[in-house]
Amino acid sequence: MRPDFAAALVDRQSRRQQQALQRQLQVAAAARPGRIVLDGRELIDFGSNDYLGLARHPRLIEALRSAAELGLGARASHLLGGHHSAHAALEAEIAAWIGYPRVLLFGSGYAAALGTLTALLGRHELCVQDRLNHACLLDGARLAGAELRRYAHADAAAAAAVLAVAPERRALLVSDSVFSMDGDVAPLAELAALANRERAWLMVDEAHGWGVLGPHGRGACAAAGLGVAQVPVWMGTLGKALGGYGAVIAGSELLIDTLINSARSYIYTTALPPALAQAMRVAVQLAREAEAERAALAQRIAELRAALAAGGWHLAPSDTPIQPLLVGDSAAALALAAALRAQGCYCPAVRPPTVPPGQARLRISLSAAHSADDVAQLVAALRGLQNG
Numbered sequence: 001m002r003p004d005f006a007a008a009l010v011d012r013q014s015r016r017q018q019q020a021l022q023r024q025l026q027v028a029a030a031a032r033p034g035r036i037v038l039d040g041r042e043l044i045d046f047g048s049n050d051y052l053g054l055a056r057h058p059r060l061i062e063a064l065r066s067a068a069e070l071g072l073g074a075r076a077s078h079l080l081g082g083h084h085s086a087h088a089a090l091e092a093e094i095a096a097w098i099g100y101p102r103v104l105l106f107g108s109g110y111a112a113a114l115g116t117l118t119a120l121l122g123r124h125e126l127c128v129q130d131r132l133n134h135a136c137l138l139d140g141a142r143l144a145g146a147e148l149r150r151y152a153h154a155d156a157a158a159a160a161a162v163l164a165v166a167p168e169r170r171a172l173l174v175s176d177s178v179f180s181m182d183g184d185v186a187p188l189a190e191l192a193a194l195a196n197r198e199r200a201w202l203m204v205d206e207a208h209g210w211g212v213l214g215p216h217g218r219g220a221c222a223a224a225g226l227g228v229a230q231v232p233v234w235m236g237t238l239g240k241a242l243g244g245y246g247a248v249i250a251g252s253e254l255l256i257d258t259l260i261n262s263a264r265s266y267i268y269t270t271a272l273p274p275a276l277a278q279a280m281r282v283a284v285q286l287a288r289e290a291e292a293e294r295a296a297l298a299q300r301i302a303e304l305r306a307a308l309a310a311g312g313w314h315l316a317p318s319d320t321p322i323q324p325l326l327v328g329d330s331a332a333a334l335a336l337a338a339a340l341r342a343q344g345c346y347c348p349a350v351r352p353p354t355v356p357p358g359q360a361r362l363r364i365s366l367s368a369a370h371s372a373d374d375v376a377q378l379v380a381a382l383r384g385l386q387n388g
């Protein structure tokens with residue numbers, strides 16, 4: 001007899017529940033910057049990627065309002081009449097900001113990674129990736145049918161060993177710049193030197209570095225002095241520090257022409273709403289000039305780290321807004337998140353498979369929208385739980 005889908009799904013669901021790995025949506029209501037409203041209750045939001053506090057910035061709300069005259073949708077894909085002057089202007093302004101020859105907009109970071117990796121790689125190519133790279137990078141290499149080899153986290157020597165095994169194959173070395181669940185920064189200068197030595201290309205995903213790190217928020221690659229010559233495939237997302245939605249790939253004219261012609265997640269999808277692109281132009285300008293926000297963010301990071309280290313908490317080595325508090329057990333991480341929520345702090349527990357087995361954690365993420373008092377409230381709540 002043919003096995004039944006519903007029975008298989010029920011089986012998987014009950015296994016998730018037994019292992020404290022079941023996930024559930026929570027509905028958030030409108031809230032001020034730095035806050036989240038869940039079940040009608042306002043909490044300090046330590047769960048967002050809105051590092052500069054731009055997502056609900058008054059100037060961006062106003063930009064969105066005045067862009068409303070462009071209408072709701074792009075009506076078509078980029079290649080079939082959907083490529084609006086707002087998209088082109090946003091691409092040019094981003095290219096000027098990050099110092100790349102050309103930039104291409106995608107619907108999301110996930111789509112950008114899948115489209116780019118499948119456009120560059122086939123089954124003859126080698127794709128060498130950090131073990132903790134974001135799911136979209138791993139999925140893109142798999143979808144491309146490339147030989148995917150993962151190396152020990154942030155270990156350039158391990159990456160070198162993998163590349164050395166197949167010197168005759170075209171190879172793409174891929175890394176997050178700031179790791180999304182750990183907050184540490186990849187050894188980008190070493191990876192760039194390795195790629196150069198091995199005649200490989202380097203692709204860096206700046207989802208969590210762009211807007212936050214580097215001169216004028218240009219990202220972790222720029223902070224390491226790397227540009228298009230060292231990082232020929234640069235990826236950034238508009239949904240994190242830039243406070244909006246969408247993503248870009250930056251590179252040479254040749255790379256971008258290749259993507260326009262062969263990245264399936266670019267070709268076979270509707271362009272971003274032009275009004276959103278228009279508002280993102282203002283977000284780019286704000287993020288570029290957000291020195292005060294970056295300074296406030298650095299202060300919040302320093303305050304949290306100092307207070308938690310003094311309290312004996314095990315914080316991972318991170319200087320970025322992503323501050324994971326390692327717990328280990330999934331049920332314990334959920335319980336800690338629930339206890340903090342009862343104290344007014346939203347710090348979501350992150351469990352496998354988002355993180356490796358046995359490494360459940362609270363992913364505390366800080367924002368320029370937080371005040372010193374917000375951080376102090378989180379620290380006091382953690383302290384209370386430690387003692388109680």
Ligand SMILES: *Cc1c(COP(=O)(O)O)cnc(C)c1O
Nearest residue numbers: 108109110134180207237239246
């Ligand atoms: C969020 C994220 C993405 C995906 O970007 P979206 O625009 O949200 O699809 C890609 N890479 C990393 C490292 C991310 O954190």
